[in-house]
Amino acid sequence: MDKQERTAAASEVATPKRTKEIIGRYGFSFKKSLGQNFLIDQNILNKIVAAAELDPSKGALEIGPGIGALTQQLAQAAGRVTAVEIDNRLIPILKDVLSENDNVEVVHGDVLKLDLAELIERQFKEMSGVSVVANLPYYVTTPILMKLLEEKLPLEHIVVMIQKEVAERMAAKPGGKAYGSLSVAVQYYCEPKLICTVPHTVFIPQPNVDSAVIKLSLRDKPPVDVKSESYFFRVVQASFAQRRKTITNNLGAFVGKEHREALIELLQGCGIDPARRGETLSLSEFAAVSDALLATGWSD
Ligand SMILES: C[S@@+](CC[C@H](N)C(=O)[O-])C[C@H]1O[C@@H](n2cnc3c(N)ncnc32)[C@H](O)[C@@H]1O
Numbered sequence: 001m002d003k004q005e006r007t008a009a010a011s012e013v014a015t016p017k018r019t020k021e022i023i024g025r026y027g028f029s030f031k032k033s034l035g036q037n038f039l040i041d042q043n044i045l046n047k048i049v050a051a052a053e054l055d056p057s058k059g060a061l062e063i064g065p066g067i068g069a070l071t072q073q074l075a076q077a078a079g080r081v082t083a084v085e086i087d088n089r090l091i092p093i094l095k096d097v098l099s100e101n102d103n104v105e106v107v108h109g110d111v112l113k114l115d116l117a118e119l120i121e122r123q124f125k126e127m128s129g130v131s132v133v134a135n136l137p138y139y140v141t142t143p144i145l146m147k148l149l150e151e152k153l154p155l156e157h158i159v160v161m162i163q164k165e166v167a168e169r170m171a172a173k174p175g176g177k178a179y180g181s182l183s184v185a186v187q188y189y190c191e192p193k194l195i196c197t198v199p200h201t202v203f204i205p206q207p208n209v210d211s212a213v214i215k216l217s218l219r220d221k222p223p224v225d226v227k228s229e230s231y232f233f234r235v236v237q238a239s240f241a242q243r244r245k246t247i248t249n250n251l252g253a254f255v256g257k258e259h260r261e262a263l264i265e266l267l268q269g270c271g272i273d274p275a276r277r278g279e280t281l282s283l284s285e286f287a288a289v290s291d292a293l294l295a296t297g298w299s300d
Contacts, residue, residue: 013097014069016040019204022067026093030205034087035137038066039161041202044213045073051195051215052133052159054078059124061155063111063134063144066090068097074133075101082123084111111144116153130154135161138207142166142182145216149189158190158216164197167212179279180243184236187283188223190216224287232290234299239278239286247281248274251289255298266292 013019019040022028030036039045048070054060054077065071065083067090074081081104085094094106105123107114124130132155136144141162148158165178171192172178186192195213200206226232238254239247247267252260267274270288272281281289293299 011072011100012042012069013067013072014040014042014045016204019067019069022093022097023204026089028067028089028093031087033139035064035139036066036087037135037138037203037205037207039069039135039202040204041198044161044196044198044202045070047196048133048135048159048161048213049073049077051213052077052131052157054131054133057128058156059120059127059130061116061120061123061130061132063132064137065094065106066135068094070133070135071098071104072101075104079103079127080124081105082107082119084109084114084119086110112140112147116147117151120153120155129156131157131159133159138163138209145170146185149185155218157218159195159213160216161198161211161213164210164212167194167214170214170216174280174282176279181233181236181240184283184286185233186216188232190218192216224283226287227291227294231294232287235290235293236278236286239281239289243277243279245277246275247272247278247289250278251293255293255296259296259298262296266296 013022019038052060056079058078059080060074060078062071062074062081062083065085071081071083083104084107085091086109088108091106091108098104120130132148148155169178169180169182170186171194172183193215195215198211198213200210239250241250241253248264251263255263264274267289270292272285272289
């Protein structure tokens with residue numbers, strides 16, 4: 001290590017000692033309701049940053065910087081970093097911790113309420129690409145990810161630490177217990193890849209569950225063509241409404257019992273055994289059923 005590297009290592013936030021020191025100095029108390037579990041492991045941070053494929057021409061949007069453990073590393077790897085933090089008590093801490101990183105801007109706000117398309121356009125217009133990189137607050141993981149995906153933001157990758165079980169559901173293939181409407185929604189927009197699992201011991205305070213880092217690479221276009229995206233997602237939701245029920249029973253409740261016989265024929269016409277469960281259907285099978293149902297007008 002040369003002198004510069006030693007100075008950088010000494011100021012790294014992601015160690016138990018330095019995190020406790022910062023928390024103590026500012027008298028910060030954790031709010032469980034905001035999902036505040038701060039990462040204290042440099043190796044995990046390195047894996048997150050490496051997965052994001054950043055370089056000085058790229059921008060990174062961080063959600064929930066906490067006291068800046070990940071933000072510091074993103075500032076080294078990316079050309080520009082914007083970090084959105086909801087807790088106003090953390091804003092002065094972040095300003096101090098990140099005072100040497102002049103390519104970082106901290107925005108105080110609730111990511112669920114911000115106009116992210118406008119924020120990305122404003123903050124990253126000179127960048128050749130933008131990725132979201134974050135250790136997400138677990139209580140709002142799914143709403144945040146669905147907002148990022150449904151708003152069709154111009155992102156390259158979304159690399160996030162989330163609850164392990166949720167990461168497994170996002171990456172699950174048809175046929176298993178983990179496969180559900182979240183898997184279909186995520187895989188419609190992205191190619192998911194599990195990067196690593198993370199024990200609960202690398203956080204202060206420790207959460208009750210283990211975590212995983214997942215990388216979602218945004219697709220240029222969805223892997224299936226559907227006539228109506230919103231209807232496709234309604235059909236997917238309906239197909240998983242009661243997991244133990246067959247696709248016929250779940251979709252029967254969606255289209256109305258009077259169409260049951262016609263529904264069976266429609267499923268057969270799509271090459272789907274009516275006795276199958278939703279959890280066995282692939283994206284292209286859901287697309288076929290969705291387009292066929294839309295054409296009937298049974299459930300507009
Ligand atoms: C799991 S902590 C991660 C902190 C830090 N990035 C780390 O890795 O140590 C989640 C952070 O998200 C913030 N947060 C929670 N809800 C938020 C929201 N709706 N918008 C923006 N930030 C939020 C919390 O205050 C907290 O700082």
